[in-house]
Amino acid sequence: MARSQRQRELYAAAADLFRTKGYHGTSLQDLAEALGMQRGSLYAHMEKKEELLHRITLEAAQAFLSALEPLWETPASPAERLEKAFLAHARVVADHLSAASVFFHEWQHLQGEARDEILSLRRRYEALWRRLVKEAFPHADEGLAVRWILGGLNWMYQWYRPEGPMSPEELAHRFYRFAIQGIGGIDNGG
Template sequence: MATTNQPSGHRNNGGRMKAKTSRRARSVRTEMQLFRAACWLFSERGFHGTGIRDIAEIAGVAVSGMYYYASSKDEILEAVTRRVMETLVAGSEATLRDIDDPAERLVALMAVHVAFHARNPRAAKVADHEFQALTGEAREGVQRLRDAYEAVWADTLRAGVRHGVFQDRGNVARLALLQMATGVAHWYRADGALDIPQLCERFGDMALSLMGANHEGRLLKVQDLNMPDSELLLERIELSIEPRDGF
């Protein structure tokens, strides 16, 4: 029989480490299931129409076990809306990192926003429409993320006006562009006529048109510019808490 000098305690430690890793993996899966259930319910019934027991039932978790992950329904809503905004902010920053031209920056921002809302419609609707239910520090924290995200849009539009690329449409332009793209979450279907990259291109053209984007008097279209890489874009806006297969 082969022998080894490895202490028996070493094997026990390895077993405990594997057990801890397995528990952490189960914990992460359970947390994701709770957030996905909350996204689905909040988007279907609204925050106030959803009870904590509803989330637990859909997620297949005991109500008592939920409190390991969140102390209240409000905390779950905060976590969902925060993840949405963090993904939008990070996705925009990564996509804009090497783009200086205002027209290309606008097209890139529109692509991030449209792709996010097309790929993550339920989480997007929760963040867009149930945000008002947050209160106190939770609301203030998410609001700071929203303000930072919208500031990038405002800065891009101002830069375009300053360089003579855009017409000055005032603050209403930013609101109109964001609202137009946000609506994608309500009607886009993956089995429809357009895939997400094609949809981003269409919205990019509409954004350029709304801003009167031009180069030396010639109106600009997306085909005149560099679009973000579609594979990288979709990777950046992928949201793990989006319920993709329903419940």
């Protein structure tokens, strides 16, 4: 088995474990068992546990950024672009539920340069959202609006299940209408 595939399996298993047991609650033994490997064999694929946390949060940050950055490359009204951002964000959360959860919460256990890097990517992502909101609603307090929107969307990591009744796209579309029209908006009925 090629090393790169083994590493992808390692990152996926680590993301699942960090999500359910917490970063500090996950031992190298847990990881080895999840992968059906000897604990000693893990070191062929990683140096230490913090490296896994760094790679998982980095890939999640890049998934979120890559979903948003192309939105300015095609013609769209600011409102359409904002709705596309809701869809893109919800899709990343749904497709990378464990990594997104680690990115939202466990990242705080990173230290030093790795922590600075993730913080910087989080700020870059939030800046894209502020731009989206400012373009669609020039008079809104875009900083506060982005905290409101990302709170509502990110919280999906706590309750979203792939087997649930609504697709990520439908959820994002409903949340977009809540965000721009309010929960009593004319088309928001069940």
